[in-house]
Amino acid sequence: MSSRSVRKLEVVSPVPADIDIANSVEPFHISEIAKDLNLSSNHYDLYGKYKAKVLLSVLDELQGSEDGYYVVVGGITPTPLGEGKSTTTVGLCQALGAFLDKKVVTCLRQPSQGPTFGIKGGAAGGGYSQVIPMDEFNLHLTGDIHAITAANNLLAAAIDTRIFHESSQSDKALFNRLCPPNKDGKRKFSDIMFRRLKKLGISKTHPEDLTPEEVKKFSRLDIDPNSITWRRVMDVNDRFLRKITVGQGPEEKGMVRETGFDISVASEIMAVLALTTSLADMRERLGKMVIGNSKAGDPITADDLGVGGALTVLMKDAINPTLMQTLEGTPVLVHAGPFANIAHGNSSIVADKIALKLVGPGGFVVTEAGFGADIGTEKFMNIKCRYSGLIPQCAIIVATIRALKMHGGGPEVVAGKPLDHAYVNENVSLVEAGCVNLARHIANTKAYGVNVVVAVNKFSTDTEAEMNAVRNAALAAGAFDAVICTHHAHGGKGAGTLVAVQRACENVTQPLRFLYPLDISIKEKIEAIARSYGASGVEYTEQAEKQIEMCSRQGFSGLPICMAKTQYSFSHIASEKGAPSGFILPIRDVRASIGAGFIYPLVGTMSTMPGLPTRPCFYEIDLDTTTGKVIGLS
Amino acid sequence: MSSRSVRKLEVVSPVPADIDIANSVEPFHISEIAKDLNLSSNHYDLYGKYKAKVLLSVLDELQGSEDGYYVVVGGITPTPLGEGKSTTTVGLCQALGAFLDKKVVTCLRQPSQGPTFGIKGGAAGGGYSQVIPMDEFNLHLTGDIHAITAANNLLAAAIDTRIFHESSQSDKALFNRLCPPNKDGKRKFSDIMFRRLKKLGISKTHPEDLTPEEVKKFSRLDIDPNSITWRRVMDVNDRFLRKITVGQGPEEKGMVRETGFDISVASEIMAVLALTTSLADMRERLGKMVIGNSKAGDPITADDLGVGGALTVLMKDAINPTLMQTLEGTPVLVHAGPFANIAHGNSSIVADKIALKLVGPGGFVVTEAGFGADIGTEKFMNIKCRYSGLIPQCAIIVATIRALKMHGGGPEVVAGKPLDHAYVNENVSLVEAGCVNLARHIANTKAYGVNVVVAVNKFSTDTEAEMNAVRNAALAAGAFDAVICTHHAHGGKGAGTLVAVQRACENVTQPLRFLYPLDISIKEKIEAIARSYGASGVEYTEQAEKQIEMCSRQGFSGLPICMAKTQYSFSHIASEKGAPSGFILPIRDVRASIGAGFIYPLVGTMSTMPGLPTRPCFYEIDLDTTTGKVIGLS
Structure with missing residues (x-):
């Protein structure tokens, strides 16, 4: 056993509220976590006791050393409730680091404060798989x-x-x-x-x-x-x-x-x-x-x-990623959080690069991509990896029985409303029918040359037969492995079966392949992505045509493409679940982020400013002015 | 000599650019500065190497211990160029701490980032009297x-x-x-x-x-x-x-x-x-x-x-003041920076309270109030001290020959335009005539029961005869002392004559007296303040009458008053220099900050959103991406 900062979790059932679990643990001083990564005090700046900014100079210092394994976490097409991708990412890292004793760094996006006070609440994971202190993670963090x-x-x-x-x-x-x-x-x-x-x-x-x-x-x-x-x-x-x-x-x-x-x-x-x-x-x-x-x-x-x-x-300070820790004391780098629909929805290249050097050969960097594999993973590969030059070995696809049932024809899932009984009682045929969605995510992801591991984020109402259905479908669709995870209820121990990830990383047989080369036209690139959605063609509005013409004339046609599309379907219509095909993908407009380095076609209307409901999360949030602790954050 | 973190300045003439002086010095690690104040590591949170947030719990811990001397720095009615009040505040503290070996803490406001990139530039002091690192002071600081x-x-x-x-x-x-x-x-x-x-x-x-x-x-x-x-x-x-x-x-x-x-x-x-x-x-x-x-x-x-x-x-974190240091290694608490016209323009009560405990008996806390004594000092006394219960012993009034000449009838001073020759050549009679402005600031400030020390912030073009004129006028108007300061050119050594401040603190003979009691009507309070400006009466618009009536009806008439008035004259008309009297002060509107705890009558129109000029400061500002240093910040 190493001398690393490992915390044994005392797991309670039923699982308490996220903030209660987070507050029940005294985090390690972040300098302890840094020490585990062989970082000395001149490699980082402390921001209080539980956060530190890791300085970019670390990259220069470690330039010659080898990288660890690079794992990206994507998902199937989600329900509006979210399928626990962050939780799985954190749980897997707790498993690798605290339970399997591997060197591991989790790379996460910094959440926006808007949803923290709005509908969604925080984004630090959940249950026994969380980043702590979760209030600092969800609020100002280090000001980026x-x-x-x-x-x-x-x-x-x-x-x-x-x-x-x-x-x-x-x-x-x-x-x-x-x-x-x-x-x-x-x-x-x-x-x-x-x-x-x-x-x-x-x-x-x-x-x-x-x-x-x-x-x-x-x-x-x-x-x-x-x-x-x-x-x-x-x-x-x-x-x-x-x-x-x-x-x-x-x-x-x-x-x-x-x-x-x-x-x-x-x-x-x-x-x-x-x-x-x-x-x-x-x-x-x-x-x-x-x-x-x-x-x-x-x-x-x-x-x-x-x-x-x-x-x-x-x-200048925002460019330095923020070091935090999981509930079990494994290190986390939190950095950047671009919108996953109008932007590319992935955490930073800088954090991933630093992390890969810090874990070194045999170690793991697990980085999360936004939404389904059509959104986050596609952009991870074709935009982020293209710019970074980094090569992932394994992609995890997080699935839930709930979402698969929805894709199999289950009733609409609406945030804030009670779940239909189909979602809390066994229904193997709904699950089996929904696996067409999972299968397409697997096929699309495998096409990049990585091994795909499906991680089923198990809820307490899911049954053995339902689990088996997913596992069989995943393997049939070409997944390297498919495993059942209970990290929400059990922490890293519950994600222990994700040892499959290690085998997947060690057994890569193909090179990284992009979906499209950069030197074809903007329209050809859009069409390559559209085909991966199942579309049989693309149609452009006059405005889109005009913008493509202008981008090309201004010399920007060599950039990668970042589709702004709904996360709720492979197609442009959120209600089309499963694996739609044969549709014509409409491009309403085309815009460019020249500094970031991509062209983003708008497929339909994307809201870039959420609203508050009648009773926002903030009604529950307050400060215990005696202890200084945040209460009511979810 | 104590074991304190004191830095001997190597002074160069002519004085180099502010950023060059600031960058020429390697700051002490902020934990050294904290140690000088007997703060242990559980009393503060580090924010990088040169900033720390001092935790409010320090106040509870030191509750029983005695306070040091409390000194407020105000000014005469300024020119649009500013009279070097922050620089004098910092220089005085360098003198007390590094040169006279007293325990001292400087309490400053955090500047807005707007002016840093706009016209004005930074606010960390100037020349050899600065807070460092000046880029961190002027930019995000600790995110408050x-x-x-x-x-x-x-x-x-x-x-x-x-x-x-x-x-x-x-x-x-x-x-x-x-x-x-x-x-x-x-x-x-x-x-x-x-x-x-x-x-x-x-x-x-x-x-x-x-x-x-x-x-x-x-x-x-x-x-x-x-x-x-x-x-x-x-x-x-x-x-x-x-x-x-x-x-x-x-x-x-x-x-x-x-x-x-x-x-x-x-x-x-x-x-x-x-x-x-x-x-x-x-x-x-x-x-x-x-x-x-x-x-x-x-x-x-x-x-x-x-x-x-x-x-x-x-x-919750913003309530903790930020510890920094001066060029000579004396401690600075930076905290809050409310607008000095529509709000009360003083740094925080919390920082002053902590500082007074940290310096202890015989030590000094020097806190800056915005603009002239009619604005910053008046609100310091009647609002800030009323809420804090703290009692100042000495008020410093910073004056410049430039501003006094303007009050004596010199031509208009305009930011960005060359100064008229009257301001760079000896003109004793202009100075003498302008001392009516200084005299009224002295009288108004003395009325609170504090000793007043006039500090002339000397520019290189100011002459001995001009200095003497100010000194004589100040003493005649009842100042405890009047001293000439060259801290901009010489650092703390140049403010050494401010040993007068120590004597002023040790020889207080009167209790603190407010300008008005809280239990009179809103109008009576406004009128008491107007009289101190030299007004013979007050007139209210219909809107102001309506608002006063509403504030009273809603039960808010017991709050102190925070006048929103131009800083460029005792009166409401910026061009009326010297010591105008006999005018009627017009109240255009009356608003209330019930949470902050004051009523603010609007005397004329106050801009609460500055603009950018054709060529803002940002044209010069960049990052040296090799060293990571900020360049061009002024």
Whole structure:
């Protein structure tokens, strides 16, 4: 037995409330967890006693050392209740680390605070498979989302203010203000201005040398207000900000404009954080984010607005992942949490890379991808792995009897309403019928060249016969293995059968294969993904055609594709369960996250700002002011 | 000599740029600074290597021990360039701590990030009198302002969503959603609901027992949309959010409403943080914040909306002040930064209280108040000290020759434009004429019973004769002493003459006297403050009369008054320099921050959301991605 920080769980049945389990355990000081990973105190910054930011410099230091196994956790098409993917991810790591004594790091996304106070509650796992302290995990953490909000909104303010100042000033006045004389009367360009000069093909270095035409080109961004795609963000479920009119104050001189807020995790900056690989890379990505076009149709970037450097400064600490721990004392890296429908829904490359070095050969990094394999895993492979160069050996697909019954034709599952009796009584044929959904997720995932392990997240009402049906269907569909997990009720011990993951990692026979190459057209890439959904074709609106044409003209057609599609079906229609096929996938619009590095076609309408119900979670949440403990968080 | 962490400064002339001085010094690990204050590791949480949050539990532990001397730093009526009040505060503490070897803690406000990227730049002091690391001071710090933004906006979302849900639901449907049946079919009130029940005079404890009328009273807040004073906030200079229309999305069914954003430091929650004294007190203040009225005219609070507990949870770490250090290694507590015009502009009571215990008898706590003595010091005394029960011994008034010349009739001083020659050449008579402004600040401050020390923040162009003129005028006006300070150029050594502060603290002969008692009418209080400005009377708009009447009717007339007035004149007209008198002070409107605990009359129009200029500070700001250092921050 190693000297690692392992905590033996005292498991109680029935399983208590999540917050009660979380509060029943005194976490290890995070420096203990760091020590288990061979991190010394100059490798991390403490944020209180139970969180630390692991510094990016660790990557440079460990550059020569070998990686551990890389495991991604996806799921089948979920019900609106969620199928316990985070819980399974955490449970598996508790099994590997605390029960099987392997080196393991769990890589999770940071949750948005919006749902924590809204409908969904927290996202730290559940039962005896949780990240702790769960209140810190679900709330500010180490401030990364707040940094994203600040950076996103500084850029937004810079856009409207620039349009405002350009509207009232001559080219010369603008230029004189942008390059004011210093104390000895000389003008100079600031460093960031050379980026715009270079883009414009102007190689002069002294402001005085610019011709009037160059002065105009340099100073006047001439942003087309109707082309602005950059929206403001807030990490709150505030539905009244979905569509707003700004600039109605008298000082803004009638320059009103319709725009809106998204929830912060939907910001492109969140996607940048998740996909960046270094400080220098982040600086470039933030600078080249496109906020809209000039009236002449040229893309306008954050660096054109002079703000790419400031955005990087705001994000400089956010690039360091946050180290936490599971209930059983295994290490967790929490980092980034991009929306899984309009963005790519995966935690950060940086965290995965650090983790792979820290666990080393024979160790495991388990990283979670959002929603089903059509959403999270597809984007994990084709976007995240493409940018990181990392190669996974095993993909886990989390399934529940509940979701399989729904896919087999069971009644609609609605959050907040009692479950139909079909879901709490044995019904093997419903399960068997629903396995078409699981089978397609397996086939799609296997196509990348990884071994697929199906993990059935067992609920207390699930029966042996139902379990066997899933196991048989999974193996028939080509899964490497299929195992039953009870980590919610038992912690790592309950996920012990996931030793299958170890065998899957050790027995990879194929190379990583992407679904599409980058050098085909945007439409060809969209169509490759659509086929993997079961679609027989794709149709584009006029707007989508126009946008694809523009993206291509602006030189962005070589980017990977990030489909913005419902997570509730392989198709674009949430109610089409199972494994629909033969449908035509409609593309309503196409947008681009140039800094993050993907094109995202919109399949239908995606809400990027959730709302609050009549009785939000916050009614239960309070602080015990005597102990300082959070109560009522779920 | 003690074993304290003292750094000898190597002073260079001319004084280099602030960021270069700040970066030239390797800060002590903050645990060293903590050790100097006899704090052990369980008294604070580290946030990286150079910041720590000092836990509130320190106050309980030191409850029986004696306080040190309490010194407040105010100023004369400033020019738009600022008179170096923060720099003087820091320089004085470097003098007391590093040069005179006294125990000292500097208590400063956390700056808003808006101005850091806008016009003003940072607020960590300047030259050889700075708080370091200055980039961390000026940016996210330990996330307190982000927590305020999150809490403020959660409440805002709760307001609009509640109105929305009430508009489409019957009393019964609302009630059933607010008190849904649990698994065994029983309904129950959540804890926070008992606050509303109590307010309504309903003593029943089971939802089932409420009469239909009680159900209606409990469930339907019936908020009058036109009465809502709660605005959203953002810590960004975003002028286009000053006035906006929300709710224009199709799902919001036409429930549009005009509102706007303030900068985060203008949020009432910031004022609550600054004035609270404990977790339990903060919980109560956050819960009783009034967001508007019901259509029947009753005040609606955060607790009525069910969100007071969640707000407290969001603010639970923000209540702990952040420990940093000066260039010479003396300790600094940074905490809260409420707007100095619409709020009270002082750092937190909690930080001052902790600091007074930590320095102990014979030690010094130096705390800064915003703007001139008419603004910051007046509110320090009548609001902050009234709530804290703390008694200052000495008030420092920072003056500059530049500002005195302006008050003596010098030409207008405009930020960003070169100074008139009057300000950089000797002109004793202008200085002498301007001392009427200083004299009134001295008289007003002395009236509280404290000794007043005038600190002239010397610029390189100021002459001996000009200095003497100020010194003579200050003593004639009743100052305890007047000293010349060169801390910007020399660090603590340059503020060494501020040993006068020690004598001032040791020779207090009078008790603390407030400007007005709380138990007179709102108008009488406003008039007492107006007289101290030199006004001969006050006039109220109809709107102000209406609001005063409503505040009194709602039972809030016993609160102190926080005047929202320009900082550029004793009067309401910014251009009236010197010591104007005989004017009638106009009160345009009267608002209330019930949670923070004050009524704020608006004297003219106060902007609560700054804008960005054509060339904001951010053009210079970037990250050196090789070293990870911030560059260009001023």
